[in-house]
Amino acid sequence: MVFAIGPYQLKNPFILAPMAGVSEMTFRVIALQMGAALAPTELISSKGIFFKNRRTLQYLTYDKDIEIPYSVQLFGGDVEVMAHAAHAAWQHGAHMVDINMGCPVKKVTKTGSGSALMMDPKRAAEMIRAMREATEDKVPITAKIRSGWDHDNVNFVDMAQHMERAGVAAVAMHARTRAQAYRGQADWSLIKELKQAVDIPVIGNGDVLTPGDAYAMLEQTGCDGVMIGRGALGNPWIFRALHEGAKNVEVTPQERMQLIRHHFNAHLRFHLELDAQVAQAGQSATNRKRHGKTITPELHAIRTFRQHLIWYSRGFRGGSAFRQQVLQMETHAEVLDAIQLFFADAAPSHLVQNEDVEGVNYKQAFG
Numbered sequence: 323m324v325f326a327i328g329p330y331q332l333k334n335p336f337i338l339a340p341m342a343g344v345s346e347m348t349f350r351v352i353a354l355q356m357g358a359a360l361a362p363t364e365l366i367s368s369k370g371i372f373f374k375n376r377r378t379l380q381y382l383t384y385d386k387d388i389e390i391p392y393s394v395q396l397f398g399g400d401v402e403v404m405a406h407a408a409h410a411a412w413q414h415g416a417h418m419v420d421i422n423m424g425c426p427v428k429k430v431t432k433t434g435s436g437s438a439l440m441m442d443p444k445r446a447a448e449m450i451r452a453m454r455e456a457t458e459d460k461v462p463i464t465a466k467i468r469s470g471w472d473h474d475n476v477n478f479v480d481m482a483q484h485m486e487r488a489g490v491a492a493v494a495m496h497a498r499t500r501a502q503a504y505r506g507q508a509d510w511s512l513i514k515e516l517k518q519a520v521d522i523p524v525i526g527n528g529d530v531l532t533p534g535d536a537y538a539m540l541e542q543t544g545c546d547g548v549m550i551g552r553g554a555l556g557n558p559w560i561f562r563a564l565h566e567g568a569k570n571v572e573v574t575p576q577e578r579m580q581l582i583r584h585h586f587n588a589h590l591r592f593h594l595e596l597d598a599q600v601a602q603a604g605q606s607a608t609n610r611k612r613h614g615k616t617i618t619p620e621l622h623a624i625r626t627f628r629q630h631l632i633w634y635s636r637g638f639r640g641g642s643a644f645r646q647q648v649l650q651m652e653t654h655a656e657v658l659d660a661i662q663l664f665f666a667d668a669a670p671s672h673l674v675q676n677e678d679v680e681g682v683n684y685k686q687a688f689g
Contacts (some may be wrong), residue, residue, distance in 0.1 A: 383592070464492045
């Protein structure tokens with residue numbers, strides 16, 4: 323069961339959702355190696371893409387050998403700026419450009435970006451046309467939307483049809499309104515309705531936490547693809563299970579420990595290399611100060627990896643104590659030792675019942 327976005331034939335229907343603070347190159351590569359068919363970047367400001375600072379480099383750096391196709395997600399409310407940003411992404415190497423029309427966070431929507439575009443389908447369509455023109459129609463333009471702004475403005479069909487006429491290559495929908503944010507239950511029936519209303523690929527999103535959920539969404543909605551967010555946090559093995567057609571995620575403690583160690587080392591190397599690039603360019607982002615303490619590149623990398631360790635520890639006996647320990651770690655050796663001690667003998671998650679998930683910050687990941 324495969325589908326194409328523009329000229330790119332995806333190897334399966336399962337896609338890693340673009341998540342703020344999560345979808346940097348190291349995690350995208352792991353998801354792709356596990357079997358994900360596509361892994362877009364986290365949302366990148368259409369204005370910020372022109373600034374060659376550390377944050378822009380972090381968001382745009384990709385693995386040219388593994389990330390094929392490479393999808394850059396942009397957000398912005400100005401049509402002309404988004405068109406220029408799409409061109410910049412294309413020149414950077416993007417194979418496709420995705421527009422974030424679903425982020426519910428106020429600092430995004432107040433600029434007319436994210437899910438604010440749900441209230442203006444004509445502007446959304448104009449944006450797609452301008453971005454297609456700016457990329458000479460050589461880069462498929464996709465969009466990720468919500469079902470609507472709120473309960474009284476559920477307009478996803480009208481929105482998608484406007485975008486389809488404008489030439490959007492595919493649309494992903496999180497089956498909640500902006501007002502719902504990530505609360506309540508995603509209404510998969512709306513994904514089915516969307517699939518029946520348009521003739522472009524439809525990717526469903528919302529409440530896909532297990533392989534069974536992904537299969538159920540495909541069956542119940544008829545969608546072409548399934549986008550997985552929360553279900554992949556601390557669990558990239560979900561893509562291996564789906565790629566192999568398995569119903570459950572099976573991971574040995576040794577496999578889990580080895581991948582987490584690999585992820586940490588890759589994350590550390592990625593951030594140290596970024597800092598070296600920034601320093602070489604003459605920018606002063608190598609050392610930071612917070613509360614009077616110097617934050618070295620290594621410490622910054624460790625602190626940004628802590629959230630991954632929290633997600634990896636979900637559902638394991640003793641996870642709460644481990645998460646408290648994670649927040650105190652500040653050296654490479656401390657992190658590697660903690661991973662070895664905790665995960666080497668960690669009980670499989672399905673054997674642990676009612677384990678708390680204190681410290682699991684979904685809000686951070688989803689913007």
